[in-house]
Amino acid sequence: MDLKAGWDGTWQEFLQVDKTVFINELISFHSSLDWTLELEPAQRFAWETEYDLMKSMLGHVVRESNTNPETCWVAFEQELIGEGGKRAADVNLVLPTGDLFVVEFKHKTEASEHEILRANSDLQTMLRYHSESIGLVGHGYLVLTKPGAKEFKHSGVVCEIADKGQAPLLTNQLITSLRQTGSYDVLRWSKGEFYRQPSILHGTAQVFFDTKIPTLKTSASENIEEARDALLKLYQHAKAKLKRYVVVVHGRPGAGKTLLGISTVASVARNDSVKQSEPIFLSGNAPLVQVLQHTLDFYGKRKGKDVLGRAIDGRVMIEDLHIFKKHIKSSFGSRKETFVVFDEAQRAWDKASPRDSQSPSELMLFCNWLSSQSFGVLVLLVGDGQAIHRNEMQLEQMLADLDNSVRAQNGNIVAIMPSLHAKNMRLIKPIKRDVFNLKTPIRQSYTEHLDKWIEAVLSNNSALARDVALSIESDYPLRVTQSKSLAERYSVELQNTLHEGNRKPDAFRSGWLMSSHGGQFIEEVQKDKFKPGKRIGPWYVEPPSSDNSCCRFDAACTEFSCQGLELSLALFNWGSDLLFRDGQLVLAEDNRHRRQYDHYTEGSYRVLLSRGRSGLVIKCDDSETFEYLKNCGMRVV
Incomplete structure (x- = not known):
């Protein structure tokens, strides 16, 4: 996959490049991309901030670690393939020790949940799908550059609060890493390719x-x-x-x-x-x-x-x-x-x-x-x-x-x-x-863990489900809510953050799923092509701008129309056919919510819960089941 960077080179080359030349190259690069929005003044200001901070920091790191700057690589605005489209990582640093630092900058006092998720996603995307990053030691940083910034905690991303134009945590980690021995050729990294399985x-x-x-x-x-x-x-x-x-x-x-x-x-x-x-x-x-x-x-x-x-x-x-x-x-x-x-x-x-x-x-x-x-x-x-x-x-x-x-x-x-x-x-x-x-799933590395979480949920093992949910939290958000509008807002905000600056994230898909026996919710997507209603082909295929798209959130697919298919983020309306009562999930007593064979209900929920490639949001109206899902490790939206 032919992907580029806005500016890349050795640390020596970066330390010598003029600021105006650097900014103009990024502007020219931005204009050449077919997926980016029009450049805003805030983006230029961000690049200037990154240039100043990185130039000061890398010069200090080189002196303190006694490192040859020709052996280290830096890439600004490196294109990568995310879930549902292209995006650009702010800064990538590659060391001869085989360490990769993916650094995201935000001129804010507080990072949102979605921004932290994106920072981690960028790191994991490089480590899993970039041919020359596979096997490197990854480090994720989100740098808040506005004075008075609030710290956050995350298992995969370090919160860095810039202080007087410096990034002390990142600086110290770079020095520590460079004091180790290594012989990785960073020029190889610059020639790497992306291999990411699409939907x-x-x-x-x-x-x-x-x-x-x-x-x-x-x-x-x-x-x-x-x-x-x-x-x-x-x-x-x-x-x-x-x-x-x-x-x-x-x-x-x-x-x-x-x-x-x-x-x-x-x-x-x-x-x-x-x-x-x-x-x-x-x-x-x-x-x-x-x-x-x-x-x-x-x-x-x-x-x-x-x-x-x-x-x-x-x-x-x-x-x-x-x-x-x-x-x-x-x-x-x-x-x-x-x-x-x-x-x-x-x-x-x-x-x-x-x-x-x-x-x-x-x-x-x-x-x-x-x-x-x-x-x-x-x-x-x-x-x-x-x-x-x-x-x-x-x-x-x-x-x-x-x-x-x-x-x-x-x-x-x-x-x-x-x-x-x-x-x-x-x-x-x-x-x-x-x-x-x-033998091996090619969707995401955490697919097996998601399967374990689903099996734990369906077998009433909330303790195991909670542990598994915690292990994939940084990669795969599991959320629960009792509000349809909050679930939809979460989806829209996630897409906007993951594809900030992308004017055509056509591949990102999010939509509603529901159990065929779960009771009334919204219009069902029509799988019978001879009947009127929302058509299943356009619902999955057409981009968010289409009135027929799943991203309109006005119709839902059941297990019969989603098996074998996926969404970037699945929104699932938990039905009345499977409820938590007296310490376990039980089938509905009302025959309107019962299937011909009881195991079909479990099979249906196994399908419905596993349709999201990058996350799952469940809307659950039943209070006891809602509490059970929270106990299974789902965080409330």
């Missing part, structure tokens, strides 16, 4: 229109790349040898299964002619399909691009599973796709036609169809733990059904899967390929 929506747009898979420099992203390469090679082998394969790809929530599936479909389409390969991504999650289709339509029009010299039609390569199923039930010859990705295949139905007692399962139907083709690859993306629909199989049931379905083809289909599933096959002997086990 599934913007990832889809990049995959189809920018011809690349978004990825991080982590073991998780390497796993995805390896899995995609393995699928592409398998497809070419199947095509050359006229073979048929069914491949199980396993991954926990957030491991990148959907992104893997979409990017592989795009790669097959790009490498072969579409008519030769007929690749398609299928999902039984109709809302996800609508959103992905709208993503391609919306961004295709904005970017004015195509694939293979033709306009992208999202309905061709991304389709509702039920349409595909309807066609092959009628005739195997009606569909000629040779590379098919079945997303969330663990949700496959035990009967392709639920009302027909003699109906085969969906997996049997798909295997029968694949067996009739001259060649092809069927990819089954599977996870576990979020069943919310009737007729869905659990993962264990699905695997047993797959065992039976492949066996019924009498050798016409070869199964490939990770060893954790291969060992459970009783009727077939699949090929074991652990490259198809996506």
Whole structure:
């Protein structure tokens, strides 16, 4: 990712640069960016303050530590990729000891919660997504430069109060760090790149229109790349040898299964002619399909691009599973796709036609169809733990059904899967390929902790939930309120702070979620495209300026229209279907709030609580449940 800094160089170069030249370079840089607002006088004053303070401080640090200033690096207004768009970090300092200091300046007497969160977020963004910052020792500072500033406490950010143009805490830490030995080449840092996973929506747009898979420099992203390469090679082998394969790809929530599936479909389409390969991504999650289709339509029009010299039609390569199923039930010859990705295949139905007692399962139907083709690859993306629909199989049931379905083809289909599933096959002997086990989440480093918090909340373990909430507080705010307007104001203030000065933070999304059986709240986003109301595709995809956007806060998605999708910040209206009574969460006694099976309620809340990429705000009207959520570590808005 081509990102720049307003001014960067060695400390020696900074100590020699003229103030007017320095300020003019920052002004020119600011004008060159396509995402910044018009420069305000306050910003120029801030740069002048930073220049004076940093020049005095770095000169003092060099003398006291006896450091060669050519071995240290400083970058002002370093572009970085935050949640939902670009922003610029005020000052980055890189030392030959392998220390990185990310410093935010505020000409204020008091820092807001959101400003502290941004300072920490900038530091964590560098350490996690900047290729040359990964592995460095990070230090976050927020410097308040106005006289009489008020100190704050934070686990990840040091509060620095400027005193007579000096920053004593930062100065002392720089000197201490530089007295250690080290041989890190700071020039390497200046050449680093950002690799940050976007949302599934913007990832889809990049995959189809920018011809690349978004990825991080982590073991998780390497796993995805390896899995995609393995699928592409398998497809070419199947095509050359006229073979048929069914491949199980396993991954926990957030491991990148959907992104893997979409990017592989795009790669097959790009490498072969579409008519030769007929690749398609299928999902039984109709809302996800609508959103992905709208993503391609919306961004295709904005970017004015195509694939293979033709306009992208999202309905061709991304389709509702039920349409595909309807066609092959009628005739195997009606569909000629040779590379098919079945997303969330663990949700496959035990009967392709639920009302027909003699109906085969969906997996049997798909295997029968694949067996009739001259060649092809069927990819089954599977996870576990979020069943919310009737007729869905659990993962264990699905695997047993797959065992039976492949066996019924009498050798016409070869199964490939990770060893954790291969060992459970009783009727077939699949090929074991652990490259198809996506073990690590690629969303954020604290995803596993968020999952632990959700499980603790749902299992009535407030003590564990509180401990986990505390451990991710600096990265992932968990907030609770009894006011819809306060929740919305929190969201708007967070977006404005994270993207201060950004005139087009189009990727930031925040909106309301609600339980389908939780009782009345606001209008439900319409997942049935034939009914009037807010449309689910535009609700997720279109920017905050659109009347159809989720950021308007006038309609909410239920668990049926948000599974597999994410928001930057999730606002969730806790319903009347799950309330805290007598020391535990209990299901509603009123049948209007009960689901067909009790475990569907827990599965629904597990989905709803995990949709936020960067935070969660719960609105809870019930006083006992509200107190329970506070005891689970949520802070009151």
